Amino acid sequence: MKRKTFQSAVFLFLLGQAFYAGAENYTLNGNMDSVLRYELKQQITAPDGVRRLEASFVIPQSFNSPTYGQEVKGCNFSFSPEPQERNTTTDKRGNKILQATWTSRPTNIDITLTCDTKSFTRLDKIKTNAPFPIASPPAETADFLKPTALVQSDDSRIKKLADELTKGVTTEYDAVQRIVSWVVDHVKYVTPPPHYDALYTLESGQGNCQNYSHLSAALLRAVGIPTRIVNGVTLNKPLDVKWERGILTFKMGQGRHSWIEVWFPDLGWVPFDAQNSVLFVSNRFLRIEIGTDNGETKNDGLVRWVQIKGAAQPSLQENINAEFKDDRVNVAGKRESYGPKNLLLTPPVLATFQPVVVPPPPPPPVITEEEKKTLKYDQPFLYGNLKFPENVDFAFPRTTSKTKENQFEMKKNFLVETAEYVTQGVTQYAQAFVINRPVKLEKVGLALHKFGGEGILWVDLFSDKNGKPGQIITASAFVDLERLSLRPGYRWEDFEFPDQPILMPGRYWIALGFTGSPVVNWFYTYGKPVGPVDGTRYKGVFEEDWSGALGYEFNYRLIGKTVK
Numbered sequence: 001m002k003r004k005t006f007q008s009a010v011f012l013f014l015l016g017q018a019f020y021a022g023a024e025n026y027t028l029n030g031n032m033d034s035v036l037r038y039e040l041k042q043q044i045t046a047p048d049g050v051r052r053l054e055a056s057f058v059i060p061q062s063f064n065s066p067t068y069g070q071e072v073k074g075c076n077f078s079f080s081p082e083p084q085e086r087n088t089t090t091d092k093r094g095n096k097i098l099q100a101t102w103t104s105r106p107t108n109i110d111i112t113l114t115c116d117t118k119s120f121t122r123l124d125k126i127k128t129n130a131p132f133p134i135a136s137p138p139a140e141t142a143d144f145l146k147p148t149a150l151v152q153s154d155d156s157r158i159k160k161l162a163d164e165l166t167k168g169v170t171t172e173y174d175a176v177q178r179i180v181s182w183v184v185d186h187v188k189y190v191t192p193p194p195h196y197d198a199l200y201t202l203e204s205g206q207g208n209c210q211n212y213s214h215l216s217a218a219l220l221r222a223v224g225i226p227t228r229i230v231n232g233v234t235l236n237k238p239l240d241v242k243w244e245r246g247i248l249t250f251k252m253g254q255g256r257h258s259w260i261e262v263w264f265p266d267l268g269w270v271p272f273d274a275q276n277s278v279l280f281v282s283n284r285f286l287r288i289e290i291g292t293d294n295g296e297t298k299n300d301g302l303v304r305w306v307q308i309k310g311a312a313q314p315s316l317q318e319n320i321n322a323e324f325k326d327d328r329v330n331v332a333g334k335r336e337s338y339g340p341k342n343l344l345l346t347p348p349v350l351a352t353f354q355p356v357v358v359p360p361p362p363p364p365p366v367i368t369e370e371e372k373k374t375l376k377y378d379q380p381f382l383y384g385n386l387k388f389p390e391n392v393d394f395a396f397p398r399t400t401s402k403t404k405e406n407q408f409e410m411k412k413n414f415l416v417e418t419a420e421y422v423t424q425g426v427t428q429y430a431q432a433f434v435i436n437r438p439v440k441l442e443k444v445g446l447a448l449h450k451f452g453g454e455g456i457l458w459v460d461l462f463s464d465k466n467g468k469p470g471q472i473i474t475a476s477a478f479v480d481l482e483r484l485s486l487r488p489g490y491r492w493e494d495f496e497f498p499d500q501p502i503l504m505p506g507r508y509w510i511a512l513g514f515t516g517s518p519v520v521n522w523f524y525t526y527g528k529p530v531g532p533v534d535g536t537r538y539k540g541v542f543e544e545d546w547s548g549a550l551g552y553e554f555n556y557r558l559i560g561k562t563v564k
Helices: 139-145 156-165 172-186 198-204 209-222 369-373
Strands: 004-007 025-045 050-059 068-080 085-090 096-102 108-123 227-234 239-243 246-250 255-264 268-272 285-291 302-307 315-335 344-346 349-353 379-385 400-404 407-410 419-421 427-435 439-452 455-465 468-475 491-496 506-516 519-526 536-540 548-550 552-554 556-562
Touching (some): 025 050, 025 239, 068 285, 108 285, 156 198, 156 209, 172 344, 379 439, 439 455, 468 506, 536 552
Parallel strands (some): 239 315, 246 548
Antiparallel strands (some): 025 108, 050 302, 227 255, 227 285, 400 407, 427 506, 439 519, 439 556, 455 506, 519 552
């Protein structure tokens, strides 16, 4: 393809399958501005046998880039009881660290951090002429070009892939968009993964936000592009983007998150979220700590202690909240004809680059009426967005590691609860699925958690009409809410279809129905692990058009029989 100067588009969120996905590149224009109070609360219970306990926090600082910035004021800590020692230092990355130490063990410790923050995202046209390779990065970026235990940029497999992806490239933006597009199309969001390093991510093709960050950083550093790891939090206030099909809504889980910042000679450090965005992050992000990898960025929320041999270990409950005092979002998106097959977002960019082009997939097979009569449904069928953290109590998700004899620590983790309250009676939700073979449907499973209430649940099955739920085909048997457990965590709840409908290849929709007053959440996964980009829909209960689309996918499974 002839190389030209383009205004880059956006790619949107996460993963799909080539069966139905084509190029999914979206350009976003507009602004986001917010004023909020951020609050972090920790409750630590220290049993008998703990002799010394330390808790450290990184105090958020102001930051500015061409697309994202935050102004942080009035960060205050409160401790109950007060620590015997309190020390504030600044590390070599510029992170401001507060360490509180209790030498006389209290049974319970309550810690609260509050910060007043203004944040913005500017999605105006960006111009960059930065060449590739970068000639002489400044000395202060040197550490962000080096390999680490989690970012193995010197590994031959990493280097080979990075060289292949950037072959013939003459601008830094071209190199970056090719690498991030590859990561978006070849890594599937799974949490928690067994490992977080770049090589594991490359070999397994899966991971959480740490994996996306580490693999992207490794590929970028391997070709001489300085990249640093950012730790912070995301806030779960939804974000609406106007597009030609209505409204596209994005929502992150409220909790800790990892992303990257890439250095450009003419732009400075610019944030990327390798799961879903190029050259920006939204104003739902709060930047806290930076480093070479997530092994170094560990000081925020770190708890260490000394205990006598055989003693019980402390427990920690953490809550992150944000009160939006003002929030103004005016963003529109345009779908382009090029980009990766999975969604990724970017502001308009004026730069020389060669767009990633994904050929359209073949259409679903057409089965004639005569062929349908000869089909034998004798093969087990299981399909869906199957992976989510089952039976996890999100209030107490941390693990403990031993550092020395009788010395231990708990690091922060990135396991967040991503779920919608789907029985509120005001909004209806529907999830698409696409099958490429005939299926006799027996059950549909949803990843649900009951918080209370009473009533009846069921699943409706819809045909597809112009990419949205159409006519109801059938409904499952009823499930009394009493059948669902109140214990913490999400689990599969299977809904049986006694009529066992036959589904030919194509797109269909499922939606949770209810009566009474159930309080039930449905878990979702960032991006689109198996479904269409616009395959998660919502509407008001009194509206007819499913015009709202969601930038994530609910966890569901289809169980039945198919043909050879």
